[in-house]
Amino acid sequence: MKAGLPMGFLRHFRAPRNVGRVEDADWEWERKSPWCQDTVRFSLRLKHGRLEALRFHAYGCGVAIAAASAATEWAKGKRPKAVLEARVAVLERLLGPLPERKRRCVAFVWEALVSGLKEREERA
Numbered sequence: 001m002k003a004g005l006p007m008g009f010l011r012h013f014r015a016p017r018n019v020g021r022v023e024d025a026d027w028e029w030e031r032k033s034p035w036c037q038d039t040v041r042f043s044l045r046l047k048h049g050r051l052e053a054l055r056f057h058a059y060g061c062g063v064a065i066a067a068a069s070a071a072t073e074w075a076k077g078k079r080p081k082a083v084l085e086a087r088v089a090v091l092e093r094l095l096g097p098l099p100e101r102k103r104r105c106v107a108f109v110w111e112a113l114v115s116g117l118k119e120r121e122e123r124a
């Protein structure tokens with residue numbers, strides 16, 4: 001493991017949370033990065049209007065995996081609207097400072113999460 005990487009990133013990279021697929025999911029979606037073609041899949045289940053379960057599979061770099069882990073951990077239990085009102089800065093803060101070239105991986109995961117949630121909200 002490289003030295004100097006932020007603890008937030010390392011915490012999620014070493015032991016990603018919420019990996020997998022939600023059983024009896026209410027909504028599932030997949031997004032592909034336009035830059036590198038890496039892919040992230042999310043699935044969720046709602047209960048009383050909140051994200052009772054939110055899981056992911058990431059086929060990408062370590063930052064994408066850590067970002068999806070941090071994003072799902074942060075978003076679980078929240079109302080989709082609260083997630084949609086947040087900004088990628090939430091995720092950047094959770095992971096800690098990353099090299100500039102890896103920030104687009106964080107942005108990709110964030111955009112993947114919110115675009116799927118938004119699509120679901122529009123169809124609900």
Ligand code: FES
Pocket residue numbers: 033036037038060061062063064104105108
């Ligand atoms: Fe593709 Fe990070 S290099 S998401």
